[in-house]
Amino acid sequence: MSGSLPVLAGAYRFANTAARYAVLVSGALTIASVLLISYDVIVRKLFGITIGGSDELSSYAFAISTSWSLAYGVMQRANVRVDVLYQYLPVRVSALLDWLSLVCMGVFIGYLTFYAYDVVAQSWIYGSRANTPLGTPLALPQGLWFGGLVFMCLILALMLIRSSVALVTGDIETVKLVAGMRSTKEEAEEEAAQGERLIQGERK
Numbered sequence: 001m002s003g004s005l006p007v008l009a010g011a012y013r014f015a016n017t018a019a020r021y022a023v024l025v026s027g028a029l030t031i032a033s034v035l036l037i038s039y040d041v042i043v044r045k046l047f048g049i050t051i052g053g054s055d056e057l058s059s060y061a062f063a064i065s066t067s068w069s070l071a072y073g074v075m076q077r078a079n080v081r082v083d084v085l086y087q088y089l090p091v092r093v094s095a096l097l098d099w100l101s102l103v104c105m106g107v108f109i110g111y112l113t114f115y116a117y118d119v120v121a122q123s124w125i126y127g128s129r130a131n132t133p134l135g136t137p138l139a140l141p142q143g144l145w146f147g148g149l150v151f152m153c154l155i156l157a158l159m160l161i162r163s164s165v166a167l168v169t170g171d172i173e174t175v176k177l178v179a180g181m182r183s184t185k186e187e188a189e190e191e192a193a194q195g196e197r198l199i200q201g202e203r204k
Contacts, residue, residue, distance in 0.1 A: 008162045012178075015158050016075055022151065023072035026065035033061035053134040060141035067148025071155040074105070077182045086181065095172045098179040099163050106156045113149040120146045 033054075040054040073079060081101065086094055122128070123138040130136040159178050166174035 005165060008158075008165060011158060012162055015071075015155055018151075019072040019075050019155060022068045022148075026069045029061045029065045033058035053132065056130060056132050056134055056136065060136070060144075064141060064144045064148060067145050068151065070109075070148065070152045074152070075155060075159070077180065079105075081181055083181055091172055095167060095175040095180070098175055098181070099160075099167050102156070102160050102163055102179040106153075106160055109149065109152055109156055113146070113153050116142075116146045116149050 036051075037054050037058055040051050044050045086097065089097070120139055120142045123142055128138045130138055163175050163178045166172075166178065
């Protein structure tokens with residue numbers, strides 16, 4: 001990524017760190033919801049009581065954790081893409097397609113975020129509450145869900161700026177590393193690193 005502007009490279013590293021923390025918090029939220037449901041099921045089975053609202057809270061947790069995990073997924077290039085023809089294209093053509101796929105994703109997420117804002121705004125204006133015993137103000141979980149989509153938009157904007165600059169300056173390597181598909185070598189190296197961490201964990 002030597003051809004990228006230092007400011008963009010620094011911003012990208014910061015965004016990657018932020019996305020990593022966001023996905024860790026999202027994972028913790030998902031685990032917490034699983035524990036809550038498990039506890040509710042166990043005490044209901046053993047003692048015939050229920051804490052109530054576990055299903056509602058878990059649905060909120062799922063939506064929120066999903067939206068806040070999107071940015072990490074796209075920065076790690078974990079989104080699914082079909083490479084039947086892609087792998088046979090010239091490098092510059094495939095780099096252009098990588099950039100175009102990022103644009104298309106940005107348009108889609110932009111529209112989704114726009115309409116998500118309308119949902120949150122309507123819930124806030126009318127003071128909408130869930131039709132459940134908890135009566136949760138819907139603007140709260142919806143707002144957290146919307147925040148994840150906004151975060152995704154910011155990350156995509158940064159990725160698009162960086163890949164655009166790299167494409168214009170002919171830095172194909174950076175385009176590939178920002179917007180391209182993960183190579184077999186990269187996946188193999190990641191699997192090897194995970195295996196090494198597991199081995200070190202077992203030795204401890």
